[in-house]
Amino acid sequence: MIEFERLHHVSIAVRDLEKARQFYSELLQFQEIERPPFKSKGIWYAVGNQQLHLLEHTQGETLRNGQIDSVDGHFAIWVKSYKGTIEWLEKAGIPYEARPQSVAGFAQIYILDVDNNIIEFDSAYDS
Template structure:
């Protein structure tokens, strides 16, 4: 039997590394990590205060996604501290999103696309009540 300790990293394919780095650093606020000298372009990022990471890999092949956000499609999720502040930040940055404050998941969710159409879920423990 396997004993899973947690997720180490998620890898995403990107086409333009600089464009993706701008998105993940400026919009999501991720901090870049040192990366081994692979024979392909990419970047590694720390996620939160854990040892979890996001790896970007430059890939010139085709992807499956061509349209808008479909919340049933493959994605990864990041927990945010404030749903309301996340919406305000995305609005300020001009990022289009799909908001599901009262979805069936039991916690509020926001779905966005990165520059390469990778779906990212941003969710909070609870919805702030004004």
Template sequence: MIQYECLHHVSLTVTNLEKAKHFYSNILCLKEIQRPNFDFPGAWYDIEGQQLHLIVLPTSQTIRHNKRLSSREGHFALRVKDYDATLNWLKSKDVEILEKPKSMSGFAQIFCADPDGNLIELNVEQTDL
């Protein structure tokens, strides 16, 4: 049997590192951390002890061609402290969002996408609204 300690990181491919870094640093407010000096470009971010790794690979087969927001496509989810504050922040930055405040999941969800169409869910327990 496998015993887990935690989710360590999620890796996403991107095509334009500067656009991606702007989104993750300035829109999602994640803290960039030191990354090993790999022979390919990318960036790493800390998310409360777990990590998000961006890898530049324009030929990636995981880049979504249809950038339409969908809660059913592959995504990663971040728990936020305040649904309304997060929603207002994203709207103030003109980020396209898909709101699901009464999702059957039990989470109040906000979906958005980075410049390459990687989907991100931001959520809180519905009782936290």
């Protein structure tokens, strides 16, 4: 049996690494971390104790074209405040889909990055 310790990272494909950097580093203010000198282009971020890896991939089946579909592949980040996250997204001009009374038992907010990758923010509902 495999003895799991923790989720280390999630990797997503992006079409244009610099546009993705503007979104994740500048707009969302994720913390960039050092990335080994792979032959591929990419950026790594620290997200709590885990990592998000962006990999530039200009073609392929993993690139999405659609809108928010919570059944499609996505990653989720637990945030401290539902209300504070909504306010911040509105101030930043980032469109979102909010599900404050989700059947999951916690509030959910969905956004799309510049490549239509789905990001979910979860929290306790704090009206």
